[in-house]
Amino acid sequence: MNLSLEGRTYVVMGVANKRSIAWGIAQALDKAGARLIFTYARERSGSNIKKLAETLENKNSLFYQCDVASDEDIEKTFSAIKEDAGVIHGLAHCIAFAKTEELGGEFIKTTRDGFLLAQNISAYSLTAVAKAARESMSEGGSIITLTYLGGERVVRNYNVMGAAKASLEASVKYLANDLGKDGIRVNAISAGPIKTVSAKGISDFNSVIKMIEEKSPLRRPVDQEDVGNTALFLMSDLSKGITGENLHVDSGYHIIGM
Numbered sequence: 001m002n003l004s005l006e007g008r009t010y011v012v013m014g015v016a017n018k019r020s021i022a023w024g025i026a027q028a029l030d031k032a033g034a035r036l037i038f039t040y041a042r043e044r045s046g047s048n049i050k051k052l053a054e055t056l057e058n059k060n061s062l063f064y065q066c067d068v069a070s071d072e073d074i075e076k077t078f079s080a081i082k083e084d085a086g087v088i089h090g091l092a093h094c095i096a097f098a099k100t101e102e103l104g105g106e107f108i109k110t111t112r113d114g115f116l117l118a119q120n121i122s123a124y125s126l127t128a129v130a131k132a133a134r135e136s137m138s139e140g141g142s143i144i145t146l147t148y149l150g151g152e153r154v155v156r157n158y159n160v161m162g163a164a165k166a167s168l169e170a171s172v173k174y175l176a177n178d179l180g181k182d183g184i185r186v187n188a189i190s191a192g193p194i195k196t197v198s199a200k201g202i203s204d205f206n207s208v209i210k211m212i213e214e215k216s217p218l219r220r221p222v223d224q225e226d227v228g229n230t231a232l233f234l235m236s237d238l239s240k241g242i243t244g245e246n247l248h249v250d251s252g253y254h255i256i257g258m
């Protein structure tokens with residue numbers, strides 16, 4: 001058994017630009033021989049992805065616009081994927097969104113709208129896309145999502161997104177239980193802080209990175225490649241006994257007490 005994904009097709013959702021964690025995942029899957037299908041929220045991300053995809057080893061990628069806030073978009077996208085690509089073997093959900101003004105200060109000030117928005121895009125969307133992707137995963141496979149320690153513990157300024165990640169992590173377990181009988185595994189990667197467009201929205205993000213450099217067992221922040229390689233493991237048969245798991249790729253920071 002090895003890490004080859006030759007002959008397999010994976011959907012990668014959430015590449016906005018070359019700093020996106022989803023792009024680190026796409027590169028790792030591509031190197032292992034996978035065919036990739038990209039979905040993006042806005043046209044601008046679409047043109048970025050198409051340019052980035054020219055640098056991949058496999059030149060047979062497909063691209064679809066899909067706003068995960070829309071059930072109609074999800075249904076349309078996954079029917080098109082079924083029609084154009086046939087069977088898919090996995091999906092990487094790398095999507096989150098919250099209002100910038102709710103990613104700082106006191107959590108108690110979170111608005112109803114802001115709370116529901118973060119839950120909708122960052123948590124519920126996993127269930128919605130898993131349901132749609134299941135239709136094309138007739139050979140079984142692997143679904144992964146990205147979470148953060150702020151879903152398990154209080155991390156200053158993470159606030160509304162912490163509540164969304166807690167919901168996402170619970171969804172991973174329920175989805176793993178539902179989809180296990182179809183041979184589909186569902187896992188989360190809890191990534192350490194990485195400088196991306198989304199991360200820029202969190203107040204004082206640089207001090208979180210500094211903390212990792214000072215306190216984590218490995219004394220360095222993780223990067224897109226670290227997460228990409230773990231995603232490759234979770235997509236491959238090497239992890240075939242693992243489901244419902246939340247795998248921390250954070251230089252070990254989550255084990256530190258004080």
Ligand code: NAD
Pocket residue numbers: 013014015016017019020021022040041042045066067068069093094095096097121146147148190191192193194195196197198199
């Ligand atoms: P990113 O900004 O590159 O990616 C976020 C993606 O979400 C973008 O591509 C954006 O277009 C997409 N998105 C937002 N709303 C959408 C919608 N309605 N429909 C479809 N797509 C939508 O940032 P990233 O840091 O690579 O984030 C990817 C995932 O990793 C997120 O779930 C994030 O919470 C998680 N994560 C990030 C870090 C970090 O420090 N960067 C750490 C742990 C987990």
